[in-house]
Amino acid sequence: xxxxxxxxxxxxxxxxxxxxxxxxxxxxxxxxxxxxxxxxxxxxxxxxxxxxxxxxxxxxxxxxxxxxxxxxxxxxxxxxxxxxxxxxxxxxxxxxxxxxxxxxxxxxxxxxxxxxxxxxxxxxxxxxxxxxxxxxxxxxxxxxxxxxxxxxxxxxxxxxxxxxxxxxxxxxxxxxxxxxxxxxxxxxxxxxxxxxxxxxxxxxxxxxxxxxxxxxxxxxxxxxxxxxxxxxxxxxxxxxxxxxxxxxxxxxxxxxxxxxxxxxxxxxxxxxxxxxxxxxxxxxxxxxxxxxxxxxxxxxxxxxxxxxxxxxxxxxxxxxxxxxxxxxxxxxxxxxxxxxxxxxxxxxxxxxxxxxxxxxxxxxxxxxxxxxxxxxxxxxxxxxxxxxxxxxxxxxxxxxxxxxxxxxx
Numbered sequence: 194x195x196x197x198x199x200x201x202x203x204x205x206x207x208x209x210x211x212x213x214x215x216x217x218x219x220x221x222x223x224x225x226x227x228x229x230x231x232x233x234x235x236x237x238x239x240x241x242x243x244x245x246x247x248x249x250x251x252x253x254x255x256x257x258x259x260x261x262x263x264x265x266x267x268x269x270x271x272x273x274x275x276x277x278x279x280x281x282x283x284x285x286x287x288x289x290x291x292x293x294x295x296x297x298x299x300x301x302x303x304x305x306x307x308x309x310x311x312x313x314x315x316x317x318x319x320x321x322x323x324x325x326x327x328x329x330x331x332x333x334x335x336x337x338x339x340x341x342x343x344x345x346x347x348x349x350x351x352x353x354x355x356x357x358x359x360x361x362x363x364x365x366x367x368x369x370x371x372x373x374x375x376x377x378x379x380x381x382x383x384x385x386x387x388x389x390x391x392x393x394x395x396x397x398x399x400x401x402x403x404x405x406x407x408x409x410x411x412x413x414x415x416x417x418x419x420x421x422x423x424x425x426x427x428x429x430x431x432x433x434x435x436x437x438x439x440x441x442x443x444x445x446x447x448x449x450x451x452x453x454x455x456x457x458x459x460x461x462x463x464x465x466x467x468x469x470x471x472x473x474x475x476x477x478x479x480x481x482x483x484x485x486x487x488x489x490x491x492x493x494x495x496x497x498x499x500x501x502x503x504x505x506x507x508x509x510x511x512x513x514x515x516x517x518x519x520x521x522x523x524x525x526x527x528x529x530x531x532x533x534x535x536x537x538x539x540x541x542x543x544x545x546x547x548x549x550x551x552x553x554x555x556x557x558x559x560x561x562x563x564x565x566x567x568x569x570x571x572x573x574x575x576x577x578x579x580x581x582x583x584x585x586x587x588x589x590x591x592x593x594x595x596x597x598x599x600x601x602x
Contacts, residue, residue, distance in 0.1 A: 220485035220499075222257050224492065225478065227502040229253045234513050237349075238521075238551060239544050242459035245467070246446070249460070251353070252414040252471025256479065258357060259418030262364045270365040277361045282321070283569040284507045285354055287562050289319040289326065292347045301329035301344075322355045324400045339515070340522045346514040353510065356407040360415050368419055375425050382412030383468050390465040410464045413472045421479045434480040438473040445469030497579035501559070504578040508563045509555055516554035520547050 229250035236244040265273045293316070303309035318326040328348035334341040360367075370378040386409035388394040396402045420426050426434065449466040452458075460467040488496045502509065524547050527533050533541060540546065564574035 218486075220488050220492075221483050222260070223499050223503050225253050226257055226506060227499040230502050230506060230509055233510065234517070234551060234555070235548065237514060238517050238548055240456060242454065242456045245460040246470065249467070249471040249474050252411055252467075252475045253478065254353075255357075255360065255411045256414040256418035256421075256475045259360065259364070259415035260422045261418075262361060262415075263368055263419035263422035266365060266368055274361055274365075278321075278358070280566070280569045281354065281357065281361075281507065283565045284511055284562070285322065285351075286320070287565045288347070288511045292328070292344065293319060296329040296332065296344050299329070299332050301332065318355075322351060322358055325355055325403065326351055334522070337526065338522060339519050343515065343518055346518045349514045350510055352403070352407065355404070356411065359404060359408070360412070364415075364419070367416060368423075371416060371419055371423065371425070375420060379413055379416050379420065382409050382416070383472065385409035385412075386465045386468040406464055410468045411471065413468060414475045417472065417475050417479060421482065426476075426479060434476050438476045438480070440473075441469050441476075442473035445473065501577065501579040504575075505559050505563045505566060507566055508559055512558040512562065513551070513555055516551050516558060517547075520550040520554055524550060 228248060232244060232248045232250045235241075236250070262273070262277070265276070303312040312327070315324075315327040318324050326348060328344040330345060331342055332344050334343055367378065385394070385405065389406060389409055396405065417426075445460075445466045445468070448469065449460060449463055452463055452466070454460075454463070454466075460470060492499070524541075527541055560576055563578070564576070567574040567578070
């Protein structure tokens with residue numbers, strides 16, 4: 194187990210505060226983000242309940258984003274928040290242009306919910322997702338291409354964008370609280386999760402409780418990422434995290450197993466269990482944190498793929514659900530061939546060919562829509578960014594049960 198050596202503190206480092214890691218891309222974090230994206234796609238295709246236990250992708254992604262946000266907040270907060278929103282929103286707008294247009298063409302409109310004024314007002318959440326953007330339920334599919342109720346799959350990942358936006362807006366306050374009261378700040382989201390679970394805190398409506406549930410589930414992971422960047426985790430005795438994190442993880446697992454854990458009722462439908470398991474796993478991953486500035490030899494053959502996944506993380510996450518639905522719809526055509534149905538039914542039922550087809554479609558989405566991430570980052574658009582932009586290594590960078598539950602991924 195290795196950690197990055199502490200850099201020599203610059204003259205303006207506050208007394209008692211550990212120096213921040215050296216600037217530049219952390220290849221270990223790039224690897225974690227790539228694994229998280231792959232696991233998200235596999236989980237949304239298969240629905241295997243054990244996958245979030247093996248690798249809690251959403252907790253990892255929020256922790257990495259929190260780490261990057263804390264690093265960026267060395268600059269003025271307003272400037273940082275504006276920059277994060279600029280990078281986040283254009284890919285969402287592109288998804289909205291395609292998705293909302295398709296919904297409207299299939300008959301979705303102000304009369305769908307019976308409240309024209311609210312319909313138009315809620316469309317603003319496709320511009321700035323302070324709450325979940327609306328979508329049409331029960332739409333027919335396009336025969337032979339995409340299954341019915343496709344809009345629900347398209348809108349499924351948007352909870353993450355909404356949660357990410359709120360974390361970004363709250364980060365200056367969270368960082369101040371973390372510096373002043375680290376233990377209390379780290380534990381606050383989990384305490385909130387317990388309060389929700391025990392019914393001590395109930396709120397009317399759906400939008401505010403949904404946002405607070407996401408904060409209680411993954412907020413501790415975001416703050417853990419900030420604590421890692423601030424050097425707070427490095428100041429702990431080295432035995433603390435390996436001793437405490439497994440106990441927290443076991444508490445989450447115990448809770449899940451005593452609440453009918455299994456397919457259709459996994460961690461994503463148990464916010465408290467998800468919060469505990471994700472917090473503990475992320476703490477261990479950040480504790481290990483080798484902070485690679487260059488790729489280890491064994492990972493160099495995969496460097497281009499990992500770089501591509503990181504460069505197009507938002508595009509992949511936004512479009513993967515639709516790609517899964519299209520891939521499953523296309524693959525189901527093969528059941529119409531009696532020869533295949535009679536001789537290779539196992540192949541037709543296997544998720545692996547659908548997964549391969551899904552990634553081909555994701556690749557097409559990268560080509561078609563990924564340029565929005567480059568424009569949002571004020572970079573020259575690239576079709577297939579499997580290599581580093583010029584200067585990236587020196588300056589550092591940025592950041593089937595085909596379903597999605599309220600807090601899952």
